[in-house]
Amino acid sequence: MNEKAGNMKVKLPVTIIMFVLGLFMIVPFLWMVSTSFQTPTEVFKNWLPSSLNWSNHIRVWTGSYDFVPYYLNSLKISIIGTVGAVFLSALAAYGFSRTSFKGRDGLFVVYLSMMMIPPQVLFVPKFIMFNWVGIYNTHWALILPAMFSIFGVFMLRQFFMSIPKEITESAFLDGAGHYKIFFRLVLPLAKPAIATFAILDFSWQWNDYENALVFLQSPKLYTIPLGLQNFILENNVDYNGMMAASSAAIIPMIIIFFVGQKYIIQGISSSAVKG
Amino acid sequence: MKRRSWMERQGWIGMTFILPNMIGILLFFVIPAIYSFVLMFTNYQFSNPNWQFTGLDNLKQLFHDDNFYASIKYTMIFLISVPVSMVLAFIVALFLNRSVYLKGLIRGMFFLPYISSGVAVAFVWMLLFQPSQGPINEMLRWIGIASPPGWFADTDTAMYAIDIVQIWLMLGYNMIIYLAALQEISTEQLEAARIDGASTFKITWKIVWPLVSPTTFLLMITGLIMTMKSFSIIQAITAGGPSGSTTVLSLFVYKTAFGYYEMGYASAISWFLFAVILVITVIQWVGQKRWVHY
Numbered sequence: 001m002n003e004k005a006g007n008m009k010v011k012l013p014v015t016i017i018m019f020v021l022g023l024f025m026i027v028p029f030l031w032m033v034s035t036s037f038q039t040p041t042e043v044f045k046n047w048l049p050s051s052l053n054w055s056n057h058i059r060v061w062t063g064s065y066d067f068v069p070y071y072l073n074s075l076k077i078s079i080i081g082t083v084g085a086v087f088l089s090a091l092a093a094y095g096f097s098r099t100s101f102k103g104r105d106g107l108f109v110v111y112l113s114m115m116m117i118p119p120q121v122l123f124v125p126k127f128i129m130f131n132w133v134g135i136y137n138t139h140w141a142l143i144l145p146a147m148f149s150i151f152g153v154f155m156l157r158q159f160f161m162s163i164p165k166e167i168t169e170s171a172f173l174d175g176a177g178h179y180k181i182f183f184r185l186v187l188p189l190a191k192p193a194i195a196t197f198a199i200l201d202f203s204w205q206w207n208d209y210e211n212a213l214v215f216l217q218s219p220k221l222y223t224i225p226l227g228l229q230n231f232i233l234e235n236n237v238d239y240n241g242m243m244a245a246s247s248a249a250i251i252p253m254i255i256i257f258f259v260g261q262k263y264i265i266q267g268i269s270s271s272a273v274k275g
Numbered sequence: 276m277k278r279r280s281w282m283e284r285q286g287w288i289g290m291t292f293i294l295p296n297m298i299g300i301l302l303f304f305v306i307p308a309i310y311s312f313v314l315m316f317t318n319y320q321f322s323n324p325n326w327q328f329t330g331l332d333n334l335k336q337l338f339h340d341d342n343f344y345a346s347i348k349y350t351m352i353f354l355i356s357v358p359v360s361m362v363l364a365f366i367v368a369l370f371l372n373r374s375v376y377l378k379g380l381i382r383g384m385f386f387l388p389y390i391s392s393g394v395a396v397a398f399v400w401m402l403l404f405q406p407s408q409g410p411i412n413e414m415l416r417w418i419g420i421a422s423p424p425g426w427f428a429d430t431d432t433a434m435y436a437i438d439i440v441q442i443w444l445m446l447g448y449n450m451i452i453y454l455a456a457l458q459e460i461s462t463e464q465l466e467a468a469r470i471d472g473a474s475t476f477k478i479t480w481k482i483v484w485p486l487v488s489p490t491t492f493l494l495m496i497t498g499l500i501m502t503m504k505s506f507s508i509i510q511a512i513t514a515g516g517p518s519g520s521t522t523v524l525s526l527f528v529y530k531t532a533f534g535y536y537e538m539g540y541a542s543a544i545s546w547f548l549f550a551v552i553l554v555i556t557v558i559q560w561v562g563q564k565r566w567v568h569y
């Protein structure tokens with residue numbers, strides 16, 4: 001009993017301190033949402049809006065900066081890119097962990113070394129190549145490269161290797177081929193790892209600003225980060241509009257975070273600790 | 276032995292699993308990388324069809340370019356954010372690892388910046404740091420600082436303001452990984468030290484910190500590499516300004532390539548960036564064995 005009381009004596013103040021610090025971390029989000037509901041005269045003066053003023057949000061969604069197409073573009077690119085990356089990475093991860101052929105390990109070293117190449121090295125040649133092939137300034141310039149994720153191959157390979165070899169071997173001895181083993185056995189077993197990778201990959205693509213900046217030019221193709229940038233460049237005194245637009249960009253991520261928190265945290269901590 | 280044989284017997288099928296992915300890696304990583312390496316030795320400009328091999332001219336120019344040295348300096352300031360956010364994350368993880376109420380909620384609050392990272396939060400910080408009437412300077416004036424810094428608007432402070440945003444962004448990520456590492460430490464060892472009369476501070480410093488040193492090392496390496504590569508936040512907030520004072524190396528590449536279309540030169544800079552990352556990676560390979568005690 002004493003121990004419990006003593007425990008609470010520490011636990012409660014620690015909780016309060018950490019909660020206050022946590023609030024401090026999310027102040028920018030709170031301020032953003034609050035400002036998005038204010039009128040221009042209130043900005044920078046009040047912490048809370050005097051009344052809920054939806055006009056900024058309406059302006060962002062239906063004005064000359066219609067966020068709807070940006071949303072659809074981002075959704076299209078992130079969904080196709082993620083589905084492709086998950087499928088192709090899982091296939092390759094199976095190849096690297098459950099099949100064996102000459103040159104497999106050498107190939108894996110090539111994958112490893114490609115991870116070290118910074119995206120800055122690849123921007124220029126990709127820009128030139130995409131111009132040649134004619135996919136510069138199309139969504140394919142973002143979708144196609146996004147479908148090939150080296151990180152995904154690594155992460156899923158690591159998970160596939162933790163599946164006991166006996167399981168796949170006995171299925172093989174029962175007459176199942178590699179494709180049957182992959183689709184019927186390994187994929188279902190790997191659901192948590194696939195969910196983790198899918199959520200992380202989706203969020204990276206949703207937030208991707210650098211590739212969109214380099215490979216997209218026409219405003220009608222813009223994704224959310226680019227649309228947001230344009231909105232802000234051209235409205236740099238419209239602070240309420242800026243914050244309404246930022247809220248529109250961030251809120252889906254916050255929802256994804258709360259839905260997939262378990263997977264995100266698991267994925268991040270396991271991938272790093274096992275290194 | 277038998278295990279290897281069934282995998283080997285169907286080796287060619289194994290290749291069909293990797294092939295689709297391999298084609299993409301070839302098209303979007305390997306070939307562009309080789310292409311970029313060749314471009315480094317040319318005076319290629321996107322608008323100008325007449326280009327030629329210029330040998331080591333780009334590299335010579337690079338080492339005489341004041342902007343290059345300036346970008347290295349700004350990159351170094353940018354990298355300060357890595358250890359700072361790690362230390363803060365370690366402290367937060369220590370407290371969260373002790374029993375607290377609402378652990379999931381508090382962890383989520385610290386982690387939220389990382390997941391929402393991107394252009395949107397950059398704009399929020401732009402307004403928070405607004406010099407004349409932004410909330411941060413309002414607060415500083417309120418506590419009696421008559422002339423608070425200009426933050427992103429001042430060449431002397433812009434890079435440090437970026438650091439603050441970066442620390443805020445990365446804190447949650449580092450914390451999650453420290454938390455996972457702390458959970459692997461056996462409580463018995465800590466109990467034993469406590470019974471011997473060691474203070475909490477001493478236990479933390481002499482036992483916990485060394486035990487998480489592999490994690491610290493890993494976070495340091497990956498953090499340095501990640502920070503060297505990123506420029507989204509900077510591009511969104513300052514686009515490298517004011518007067519170039521936030522043009523870190525990665526942004527310098529982007530600007531040279533797509534601002535001035537000096538693509539040969541940009542390739543040379545990008546390979547310098549690669550060389551730095553390579554050195555850090557080699558340090559990781561060597562260091563993992565030598566400096567980290569498990």
